[in-house]
Amino acid sequence: MSDTAVLLPDQGQTRKTGRWLYAASVTLLCAWVIVPLYFLLINTLSAPETVNSFPKSFVPEFDLGSLTFFAGFQGMLTALKNSIVVAFLTMVMSILIGAPAGYALSRFEFRGKEAFRLLILLTRAFPLPLLALPLAVMFIRTGLDDTAFGLALVHTTLAIPFAVLITFSLFSGIPVELEEAAWTLGCTRLTAFTKVVLPLILPGITASAIFAFVISWNEVFAAAVLTIENRTLTAFLLQTLGEAPLHLKFAGGFILVVPALIFIFAVRKYLFAMWGIANR
Amino acid sequence: MAEIQIRNVAKCFGSYQALHDINLTIADQEFMVLLGASGCGKSTLLRIIAGLETQTTGEVWIGGRRIDHLPPKDRGIAMVFQNYAVFPHLTVFENIGFGLRMQKMRNDEVTRRVTRTAELMHIEQLLTRYSGELSGGQRQRVAVARALAMEPDVILMDEPLSNLDALLRLEMRAELKGVLAESNTTAIYVTHDQVEAMSLADRISVMHQGRIVQAASPVEVYRDPAERFVAGFIGNPPMNFLPARNTGAGRWAVANQVFDGPDVPATALEFAIRPEDVRPADEGLEARVRLVEPLGAHLLLTCDVGGAMFRAILDSDMTVRAGDELKLAAMPDRIRWFDPDTSLSIA
Amino acid sequence: MNARLLPYVLILPVTLFLCLFFLYPFVLVAAQAFGGADGLSLDNFRDVVSYWKFPISLKNTMLLAALVVPVQLALALLMATMVNRMKKGRDLVLYIWTIPLGISDLAAGIIWLAIFEQSGFLNSMMTGLGLADGPVNFLSYQNPGMVFLAIALAEIWRATAIMLVILVAGIGLIPKEYYEAAEVFGASPWQRFLRVTLPMLRPSLQTALILRVVLAFEVFAVVAALGGTVMPVLMGEIYAYQFDLQNGGAAAAMALIVLGISIVFTVIILRVLRVPKGATI
Numbered sequence: 001m002s003d004t005a006v007l008l009p010d011q012g013q014t015r016k017t018g019r020w021l022y023a024a025s026v027t028l029l030c031a032w033v034i035v036p037l038y039f040l041l042i043n044t045l046s047a048p049e050t051v052n053s054f055p056k057s058f059v060p061e062f063d064l065g066s067l068t069f070f071a072g073f074q075g076m077l078t079a080l081k082n083s084i085v086v087a088f089l090t091m092v093m094s095i096l097i098g099a100p101a102g103y104a105l106s107r108f109e110f111r112g113k114e115a116f117r118l119l120i121l122l123t124r125a126f127p128l129p130l131l132a133l134p135l136a137v138m139f140i141r142t143g144l145d146d147t148a149f150g151l152a153l154v155h156t157t158l159a160i161p162f163a164v165l166i167t168f169s170l171f172s173g174i175p176v177e178l179e180e181a182a183w184t185l186g187c188t189r190l191t192a193f194t195k196v197v198l199p200l201i202l203p204g205i206t207a208s209a210i211f212a213f214v215i216s217w218n219e220v221f222a223a224a225v226l227t228i229e230n231r232t233l234t235a236f237l238l239q240t241l242g243e244a245p246l247h248l249k250f251a252g253g254f255i256l257v258v259p260a261l262i263f264i265f266a267v268r269k270y271l272f273a274m275w276g277i278a279n280r
Numbered sequence: 281m282a283e284i285q286i287r288n289v290a291k292c293f294g295s296y297q298a299l300h301d302i303n304l305t306i307a308d309q310e311f312m313v314l315l316g317a318s319g320c321g322k323s324t325l326l327r328i329i330a331g332l333e334t335q336t337t338g339e340v341w342i343g344g345r346r347i348d349h350l351p352p353k354d355r356g357i358a359m360v361f362q363n364y365a366v367f368p369h370l371t372v373f374e375n376i377g378f379g380l381r382m383q384k385m386r387n388d389e390v391t392r393r394v395t396r397t398a399e400l401m402h403i404e405q406l407l408t409r410y411s412g413e414l415s416g417g418q419r420q421r422v423a424v425a426r427a428l429a430m431e432p433d434v435i436l437m438d439e440p441l442s443n444l445d446a447l448l449r450l451e452m453r454a455e456l457k458g459v460l461a462e463s464n465t466t467a468i469y470v471t472h473d474q475v476e477a478m479s480l481a482d483r484i485s486v487m488h489q490g491r492i493v494q495a496a497s498p499v500e501v502y503r504d505p506a507e508r509f510v511a512g513f514i515g516n517p518p519m520n521f522l523p524a525r526n527t528g529a530g531r532w533a534v535a536n537q538v539f540d541g542p543d544v545p546a547t548a549l550e551f552a553i554r555p556e557d558v559r560p561a562d563e564g565l566e567a568r569v570r571l572v573e574p575l576g577a578h579l580l581l582t583c584d585v586g587g588a589m590f591r592a593i594l595d596s597d598m599t600v601r602a603g604d605e606l607k608l609a610a611m612p613d614r615i616r617w618f619d620p621d622t623s624l625s626i627a
Numbered sequence: 628m629n630a631r632l633l634p635y636v637l638i639l640p641v642t643l644f645l646c647l648f649f650l651y652p653f654v655l656v657a658a659q660a661f662g663g664a665d666g667l668s669l670d671n672f673r674d675v676v677s678y679w680k681f682p683i684s685l686k687n688t689m690l691l692a693a694l695v696v697p698v699q700l701a702l703a704l705l706m707a708t709m710v711n712r713m714k715k716g717r718d719l720v721l722y723i724w725t726i727p728l729g730i731s732d733l734a735a736g737i738i739w740l741a742i743f744e745q746s747g748f749l750n751s752m753m754t755g756l757g758l759a760d761g762p763v764n765f766l767s768y769q770n771p772g773m774v775f776l777a778i779a780l781a782e783i784w785r786a787t788a789i790m791l792v793i794l795v796a797g798i799g800l801i802p803k804e805y806y807e808a809a810e811v812f813g814a815s816p817w818q819r820f821l822r823v824t825l826p827m828l829r830p831s832l833q834t835a836l837i838l839r840v841v842l843a844f845e846v847f848a849v850v851a852a853l854g855g856t857v858m859p860v861l862m863g864e865i866y867a868y869q870f871d872l873q874n875g876g877a878a879a880a881m882a883l884i885v886l887g888i889s890i891v892f893t894v895i896i897l898r899v900l901r902v903p904k905g906a907t908i
Contacts (some may be wrong), residue, residue, distance in 0.1 A: 026709060030723045036784060037726070039741045039748050055751035055762075097640040104637035116638055123649055124838070127845045127889050130882040133869060134655030135648070157648040160641060180332050181365035183352040185430065186382030189633075195378075199369045218731030220848040221862065225869060234733050234848070241851055246744065249852075253737030260729030268722050272796040334630070 037257065044254035048247040070251035079236035080255065082148055083217060086232055089152035090159055090216035091209045097156065098163025099205065105164070106171035107179075124161035131157070132222035139226065146228050154222045159212035166211065170204040171197070207270035210263050217259060282343045282356070282433035282466045283308045284329065289338030291324055291490075298324045300490045302338070306483075311460060311467045313477040316487035317513070322470045323438055325487070329468065330359050330436050343433055353382070355434075358427035362439040364419040366411040372398075372422050373407040379430045393429050400459060401425040417448045424456065428463060435460070437469045441476065453479060474514055478502070486510050504616070508623040511552050511616065517580070517591045522565075524551040524617070532617075535586030536566045539610075541617050542626045549626065550618040553610045555580070555591040560598070561609035567592070569604045583608075656886075659879035671880035675868075684859040691775070691860070692843035695782045699839060700832075702783070703790035708820065711798050721795070728788035735785035736778075736852025740766075743777045743853065766853060774854045781849045786842065790835040797831025798824065833900045840896065841889045861885050 042058070043051050047065035050057070070076055104110070105117065132154055136145065144150035174197055182192035223235040231239065237252045244252075264271075284306040291299040299321045306312045314322040327333035329340055331352035340348040347355045358379070367375050374381075376394045385393075398404040401421040411419060420440065427435050440456075441449045457480055460467050471477055477484050478498040485495040486509075494506040505511035511519040524532040530543035534551045541549065556578075558564070567583035567590060574580075574596060581592045581600060585608075592608055600606070617626045660671050675681060710721055727735065742748045743765045750762040765773040801824065809819045825832075847862035861881065868878035 022709065025705075026713075026720060029706060029709075030720060032784070033723055033726055036738045036742060040738045042748075043741050052746060055754050056746065056748050058748075058751075097644055100637040101641040104634040108634035108637075110631075110634040113634075116642070119642070119645060123645060126649075127841060127882075127885055128649070129845065130865070130885060131649065131652040131656065133865070133875065133878055133882055134652040134659060136869075137875075138652070138655070153648055157645065160644065164641060175363060175365065177361045177363055177365035178367060180330075180352075181359065181361055181367075181426075182378070183332065184330055184357060184359040184436075185379035185426070186353045188351065188353065191382070196367055196369075214729050218729070218734070220731060220733045221845070221866070224866065234731060237733060237737075238848060238851060242855070246740075246746075249737050250741060253734045253741075256734040257730055257738070260731075260734070261726060264726055264729040265722060268718070268725070271725060271728075271792055272799060 040250060040254055040257065043247070043250040046247075048245065051247040051250060052245070066247040066251045067254075070248055070255065073248060075231065075236060076233075076252070079231045079233045082227070082230050083233040085148045086152045086155060086223075087213045087216040089149060090155040091213040093152060093156040094159035094163040094212040095167075095205060095209050098160050099167045101164045102167025102169075103171050105168045107176065120161050120164050123157070124165070128158050129154075129219065129221035129225075132225040136225055145226070146230050148230060151223055151226050151232065152216070154226060155216035155219055156212075158219060158222075159215045162215065163208055163212055166208040167201075167205065170201050170208070173204075174200055204270055207267040210267050214260060214263050218256070283341075284434060284466060284468070285339075285341040286325070286329070287339040287341070289325070289328060289335045289340065291321070291328060291333070292336045298490055299328075299335075302492060304485060304492060304495060306466060306468065308343075309464055309466055311457075311469065311480060311482045313481035313484045314468065314470045314487055315472070315474060315477040315484050317472060320487040321490040322472075322487045326436055326438055326468060326470045329434075330357055331355050356432055357434045357436055358430040358432035360423045360427050360435070360437040360440045362442060364416075364423040364443075366414070366419050366422050366426075368411045370410075371407065372403065372409050372411075372414070375411070375422055376407075376426045376429050378426060393431075397425040397429040400428065401455075416444055417452065420444060420452060424459070428459070431463075432465060434466045434468065435463075437467065439471055440469075442471070442473070449476075456480065474516070486513065488513075503614075504625065506625050508550065508552075508618045508625075511618070511625075515554060517555055519552045519554050519616070520585075520590045520592075521618070522551045522585060522588055522590070523620075524549045534565070535588075537564070539615060540612070541615075544626060546619065546621075548620055550620050552616040552618055553614060556593040557611045557614035558592050558608040559611070560594065560606055562607060564607035564609035565590070567606045567608050569600055569602055569606060572600055572602055581606075656879045656882050659876055660883045662876060671876040672884075675877050675880045675884070680859050680864060684861050684864050687775075687858050688844060688846065688860045688862075691779060691782065691846060692840060694779050695786075696836070696839050696843055698779075698783050699787045699790055700836065702787050703794050703835070706787070706791050707794040707798055708824070710795060724791055725788045727785045728792060730785055731848065732782075732785060732846070733848035733852060735781050736849040739777055739781035739784070739849075740852055743773075766855070766857065768857055771857060774857045777853050778846075778850055778858065781853060782843070782846060785849070786839060790839055793831050793835040793838070794828065797828045800831075801827045829900050829902050833896060833902075836896045836900070837893050840892045844885055844889050844892075 042056070042060045044066055045060040045062050045064070047061065047063040048069055050061060050063070051066060101116075101120075105113065135150075135154060139145040139147075139150045144153070178196050178200075179192045182196045183189070187195060218234065220234045220238055223232045224238050227235050233252065233256060237244075237249065237256070241249065286302050286304040289299060289302040290297065302325060314325060316322045324333060328335045328348075331347075331350060335348060338348070339346055342356060367378065370378065373394055376397060377390045380390045380393060394407070395404065398407055401424055403418060403421045403425060406414065406418060406422070411422075414422065420443075423440070441452055444452060453476060469480060481498050483495060484498055484501050485492045486501060487493065488509050494501055494510050496504075496506070501510060502514055505514065505519070508521070512521070522534050524534045524539070524541065526547050526549070527533050527538060530541055532539050532541040532549060532551065539551065541551075565585050567581075567585045569581050569583050571582040572579060573582075577596060579594045579596050579598060579600060581594060583590045583592060583606070590608075594600070618624065619626055661667050661669070662671075706724055710717060710724070713720060730738075740747070745762050745764045745766075749765070750759070753759040753763075754761065764770070766777065805823050805827065806819055809823050814822060845862055846860055847866065850858055850860050850863055862885065865878050865881045865885070868874045868881060
């Protein structure tokens with residue numbers, strides 16, 4: 001009895017310290033993510049002279065000089081456009097090709113299913129950009145070299161394992177009884193899919209499409225290997241890393257980051273659900 | 281006319297045989313319950329009739345038409361699922377009208393039918409809601425209404441009440457029975473709950489390990505189980521079994537007593553009696569009480585008779601304690617006999 | 628359509644696609660790597676391995692992976708458990724922590740360049756606090772350790788998020804009852820983490836580690852942005868073989884070496900974190 005009385009305030013103290021420590025660590029970890037981004041923002045929103053000067057100010061001066069310079073830089077806007085085109089093609093192709101397989105994995109038991117799953121998982125655990133090397137030769141032969149479509153094909157290879165596994169988990173989240181009910185109510189397999197499964201799955205499909213977009217948007221190595229005239233933004237920036245002035249690099253980096261921020265925000269609800277089931 | 285005939289239907293999942301040579305005829309407008317423990321094949325059979333599963337061999341006929349090669353939509357059936365399968369992206373109205381829309385029915389006709397079935401199921405005030413805003417019982421009603429709105433020849437139900445809580449289940453059971461009796465449809469209802477089966481069915485098919493072991497009226501299944509399995513499955517608690525030894529001339533020794541039984545040459549049979557079909561008496565099976573469970577109206581006794589477990593249901597005004605010795609007289613016309621080799625009932 | 632054929636029809640596009648753009652190029656790489664003047668040969672491998680930069684780039688890549696992956700794992704586990712018991716602001720914190728998931732390695736390199744370059748924020752801060760007399764050129768030949776650290780920090784900053792997402796999702800799948808049971812039986816929070824969370828998280832840990840380790844061997848753009856030529860890594864060498872030296876055979880051989888290393892580590896991780904059959908949630 002007296003023991004607890006003595007212990008109580010002490011325990012309360014420990015708990016308070018613990019909570020304080022916990023809140024501090026969370027804040028610290030948030031800062032760890034945000035502060036570097038903030039530095040990039042300062043540099044982007046500063047005049048080129050400021051970016052190259054020393055020491056740096058820790059508040060942005062809201063000068064669009066760097067961004068204007070970026071927009072005016074020879075080939076930069078084309079590269080930006082190429083990036084968008086490639087990412088868009090990747091997004092469309094990976095969903096159109098990947099989603100049917102995801103559906104098959106979630107709904108059917110068939111011979112070779114395990115082998116197929118293994119192929120998908122293997123693809124995911126593979127340094128895929130390396131395969132851009134032989135594809136470069138193959139593309140030259142087929143006339144796909146240095147085209148947005150050719151690069152999109154490689155990026156689709158990157159995105160497909162994710163598309164398959166994510167759509168697999170999305171489809172698995174739709175009870176098969178809903179489809180069966182639709183069949184007994186006069187639907188064919190196809191109409192049951194379009195009337196029942198598709199409306200339910202559309203937000204998730206959008207999320208995984210966005211995921212594919214980001215994969216392509218961010219890819220550097222294959223893009224650098226496979227494009228020469230029609231550089232994507234990442235490939236262009238990589239190429240100019242050596243000689244480009246600092247303010248160009250930072251503005252370019254900023255343009256690379258912005259869609260990422262928006263996309264992660266858009267798919268945040270699905271991020272965890274997608275990974276949770278896809279792991280099994 | 282929607283008589284259902286199941287002819288020699290068998291189903292294998294790989295090397296596992298889920299159904300063995302099922303033959304069953306369900307009369308037009310009959311309410312047939314498929315009853316059995318989980319894994320007995322009852323749901324598989326229902327799904328084969330619905331067209332959600334394909335039989336390995338055999339045929340299914342509905343209303344004189346062979347339908348086992350048709351997709352579900354062309355079989356003239358409607359189905360109620362265990363988890364209701366109410367479409368979450370549609371309102372209750374659109375859920376009930378889903379099948380009608382698929383038939384390209386005119387708008388006013390859809391409205392008329394949906395409203396009517398909704399009233400029948402007492403959900404007319406929920407028509408604009410979505411599945412997520414409904415309770416389990418309300419979803420159940422929507423699922424049934426959706427099936428009824430199709431005005432199908434046959435309605436198939438796969439454990440439709442098993443996800444409801446006990447009180448609601450009782451209420452829905454009575455309601456289902458009334459609604460289906462008026463609808464003139466043939467119904468097949470799958471359940472593992474024997475009380476549900478008894479209360480709803482015109483006929484019960486008891487299934488065990490992929491076979492139908494008995495298809496008969498609820499009373500017959502209860503009173504005259506065709507197989508030892510049925511006797512040991514139906515009833516709560518189920519029938520008591522005691523070994524019987526042939527003493528000649530149709531007389532059988534059971535524990536401390538001798539009973540009149542079938543005059544067969546076998547040396548041993550099994551004597552079976554329901555717990556409620558015994559009475560305490562001066563003469564009877566000597567029972568030592570092990571456990572007394574008061575159930576309100578009755579006392580459930582677990583006793584030891586000749587070394588075997590024996591249950592008896594007695595009136596609750598009796599005073600019995602564990603350790604007491606009783607004599608229990610079996611009602612002669614309620615005694616059943618089973619062949620221990622074939623497990624079949626012997627008349 | 629025949630229900631038996633349907634699944635095959637559905638997986639056909641992916642299978643064809645992967646055969647054409649995954650298996651076939653893989654065969655091509657192998658053929659190119661083993662191809663010599665007269666048929667099969669290991670010349671390309673011999674050339675690549677005996678080049679003076681090879682041991683350095685291999686060492687750099689391995690060291691980087693060895694430093695980055697464990698730190699990321701620890702950090703991701705810490706963040707995942709923190710977020711797991713969070714009630715208020717969970718969504719916001721998770722969003723912030725997963726932002727780097729969408730950021731490319733190139734962009735991450737550029738972001739950390741803003742900090743480490745000579746006129747960058749680290750120098751500004753140190754001068755401002757009087758810790759240094761003037762700007763130091765961190766990212767130069769004189770400071771290989773600093774270059775390595777900058778690259779490691781950028782990698783940790785960028786790629787912890789993917790592990791975090793996988794682990795948070797994995798922890799979400801563990802039923803609360805297990806924790807309650809462990810608590811009832813007297814397990815402390817730390818013991819609950821060790822005895823319940825970690826073992827049950829094995830499938831997720833597996834995925835997260837494989838993905839991260841493979842990606843760690845592919846480190847390229849961060850290095851290019853921060854280290855330039857100061858710190859050669861395997862992927863950078865492949866790029867150099869392909870473009871600067873125009874030696875496709877050598878690039879292919881290097882690619883196969885990176886592949887080989889990735890596969891070895893994948894197998895090791897699968898083995899070590901194997902989930903016994905029937906022991907899944």
